Amino acid sequence: MPFDLLAHTADVRAAVSAPDRPALYQAAVDLVRTLVVGDSPVAARETRLVPPDGADEAERFFRFVRELLFLVDAEGFVPQAVTGMEPPAVAGERYDPARHTSEHQLKALTRHGYEFRQAAAGYRAEMVFDL
Amino acid sequence: MKGRTAPRVEPIDAWRWRLPRHGDMRTDGLVFANGAMMEELEGDEALTQVANVAHLPGIVGPSIAMPDIHWGYGFPIGGVAAFDPDGGVISPGGVGYDINCGVRLLATPLHIEEVRPKLAALMDRLFESVPSGLGAGRPDLRLTPAELDDVMVRGAAWAVARGLGVEDDLASIEAGGTLAEADPAQVSARARQRGRDQLGTLGSGNHFIEVQVVAGRDDEAAADVMGLGPGTVTVMIHSGSRGLGHQVCDDHLDVMLAASRRYGIELPDPQLCCAPLGSPEAERYWGAMNAAANFAFANRQAMTHAARRALAAVFGPRAADGSRLVYDVAHNIAKRETHAVRGVERALCVHRKGATRAFPPGHPELRPRYRDLGQPVLIPGDMGRASYVLLGTAGAFAETWGSCCHGAGRRLSRRAAKRAAAGRDVAAELARAGVLVRAASRATVDEEIPEAYKDVQDVVDVVHGAGIGRKVAQLRPVGVLKG
Numbered sequence: 001m002p003f004d005l006l007a008h009t010a011d012v013r014a015a016v017s018a019p020d021r022p023a024l025y026q027a028a029v030d031l032v033r034t035l036v037v038g039d040s041p042v043a044a045r046e047t048r049l050v051p052p053d054g055a056d057e058a059e060r061f062f063r064f065v066r067e068l069l070f071l072v073d074a075e076g077f078v079p080q081a082v083t084g085m086e087p088p089a090v091a092g093e094r095y096d097p098a099r100h101t102s103e104h105q106l107k108a109l110t111r112h113g114y115e116f117r118q119a120a121a122g123y124r125a126e127m128v129f130d131l
Numbered sequence: 132m133k134g135r136t137a138p139r140v141e142p143i144d145a146w147r148w149r150l151p152r153h154g155d156m157r158t159d160g161l162v163f164a165n166g167a168m169m170e171e172l173e174g175d176e177a178l179t180q181v182a183n184v185a186h187l188p189g190i191v192g193p194s195i196a197m198p199d200i201h202w203g204y205g206f207p208i209g210g211v212a213a214f215d216p217d218g219g220v221i222s223p224g225g226v227g228y229d230i231n232c233g234v235r236l237l238a239t240p241l242h243i244e245e246v247r248p249k250l251a252a253l254m255d256r257l258f259e260s261v262p263s264g265l266g267a268g269r270p271d272l273r274l275t276p277a278e279l280d281d282v283m284v285r286g287a288a289w290a291v292a293r294g295l296g297v298e299d300d301l302a303s304i305e306a307g308g309t310l311a312e313a314d315p316a317q318v319s320a321r322a323r324q325r326g327r328d329q330l331g332t333l334g335s336g337n338h339f340i341e342v343q344v345v346a347g348r349d350d351e352a353a354a355d356v357m358g359l360g361p362g363t364v365t366v367m368i369h370s371g372s373r374g375l376g377h378q379v380c381d382d383h384l385d386v387m388l389a390a391s392r393r394y395g396i397e398l399p400d401p402q403l404c405c406a407p408l409g410s411p412e413a414e415r416y417w418g419a420m421n422a423a424a425n426f427a428f429a430n431r432q433a434m435t436h437a438a439r440r441a442l443a444a445v446f447g448p449r450a451a452d453g454s455r456l457v458y459d460v461a462h463n464i465a466k467r468e469t470h471a472v473r474g475v476e477r478a479l480c481v482h483r484k485g486a487t488r489a490f491p492p493g494h495p496e497l498r499p500r501y502r503d504l505g506q507p508v509l510i511p512g513d514m515g516r517a518s519y520v521l522l523g524t525a526g527a528f529a530e531t532w533g534s535c536c537h538g539a540g541r542r543l544s545r546r547a548a549k550r551a552a553a554g555r556d557v558a559a560e561l562a563r564a565g566v567l568v569r570a571a572s573r574a575t576v577d578e579e580i581p582e583a584y585k586d587v588q589d590v591v592d593v594v595h596g597a598g599i600g601r602k603v604a605q606l607r608p609v610g611v612l613k614g
Contacts, residue, residue, distance in 0.1 A: 112204030
């Protein structure tokens with residue numbers, strides 16, 4: 001899996017890593033989808049654009065992940081795949097209780113412990129989600 | 132993930148530990164815990180977070196942590212801090228994403244002996260009546276924009292006016308279920324979008340509705356006033372402001388990050404971003420936070436109504452009509468309160484992040500029912516053991532800005548809890564122990580196994596021993612509804 005769940009007493013702390021930006025964004029989509037519906041199959045039926053927002057790459061990635069949580073909570077939109085990067089576009093479908101398990105409701109992506117690193121080998125980000 | 136200060140504590144007595152001021156801390160930390168709890172806390176991020184809060188400008192008295200302390204984000208869960216209106220700050224991280232997450236307790240006229248045979252039917256009815264988990268909504272409570280504004284202004288009073296409760300309920304809610312300084316104009320369109328269809332829904336994670344039985348009474352006279360006779364069945368509801376509150380926090384954290392830079396406030400953790408009390412940023416957050424808090428009061432009121440309907444459906448109208456609200460407390464909130472500081476009364480902004488207000492007998496904010504007794508303090512435990520009803524004390528008012536613990540406190544991460552639950556059928560185990568579980572998510576049940584939490588008995592023993600809470604009654608779960 002392109003993400004790891006790390007120890008945190010109350011919430012969900014996770015790390016995503018990838019060789020390039022598109023893969024990093026896809027890893028975030030995989031993480032959020034897994035936290036929300038587990039292994040339930042999710043189809044790419046609809047697309048949402050997530051316009052980049054933020055002064056640097058770290059902030060833009062933070063706000064991308066935060067927008068995924070908003071789409072889940074406000075629209076029931078479960079992300080499946082990153083289909084574009086300029087601007088980031090995400091395909092997925094609406095949550096369907098008949099086909100999707102309900103694993104977690106994610107309240108928010110916190111700024112506590114947020115780390116974003118870019119190195120020769122690629123990208124790595126650590127995040128804490130409030131549940 | 133470390134702050135700038137390395138936590139080191141020294142014992143004060145059997146229940147108190149001092150985290151001495153060092154580095155850029157402006158004050159000491161004060162942690163309530165017994166020796167065993169402190170051993171478990173050693174090296175934990177939660178103590179670093181106690182120290183981090185002590186860095187904030189204008190903090191008055193120590194950075195306080197209750198015995199249910201655990202690692203949060205920004206403030207520790209179980210954290211209490213008061214700030215001077217002159218030079219102090221307000222921090223959304225000191226309130227949390229789930230603004231006015233809280234607990235309410237309903238005492239029914241039913242005895243456990245008459246409930247046991249129909250408990251499964253009651254749990255099924257509750258599960259149908261109170262939506263939980265992803266995509267949950269109440270078709271009967273979809274709000275127009277004007278109605279949502281009204282909810283944010285009137286809180287539980289809106290719900291009662293809508294027929295979701297009785298006037299008497301309002302007398303047993305912190306602040307009467309309505310915070311007067313709400314300003315819906317400070318709540319964004321995105322927050323409204325998230326909250327619009329979520330009134331009357333439970334959420335997930337550690338939120339729950341429990342059917343419980345009064346299993347022990349430490350203070351029989353006080354328990355009688357609260358309607359908590361031996362064997363009485365109670366309903367406890369734990370939930371908050373749902374997506375509306377989460378979005379209010381997110382929106383204003385962005386504002387506060389910029390404000391912290393503008394006002395030159397150095398932060399050991401960005402989640403502690405804040406603005407000076409009285410500043411435009413602080414006032415806007417204040418209005419939005421109170422609006423979200425009122426949404427939470429209305430949310431718990433709507434679920435109370437659903438619980439009464441479920442009781443009526445299974446046990447007849449007497450069960451609903453005779454169910455009386457014991458109390459409703461917020462445990463994620465900031466309040467403007469008056470407290471004595473070195474003998475002088477001062478207005479302060481008290482942040483409670485996973486901590487419960489615990490005002491003493493005689494406090495003018497208490498309604499007549501509890502004026503002579505003190506404020507009820509509701510302490511949920513875990514699915515398998517117990518919850519507690521306490522009372523606020525003069526000790527709490529003098530030492531912790533009138534605050535007490537808010538729960539048992541997690542001791543295992545969700546990942547560790549899931550590992551511990553692997554290969555087990557937790558719901559079946561609980562059923563064998565006499566606790567029926569209904570849940571939207573098996574993952575949540577596994578992550579919420581009893582051993583994921585400290586023993587609430589130990590936690591309430593600490594606050595009782597330290598004199599910041601007084602034990603009244605123990606409630607044991609017989610049915611649990613989880614998101």
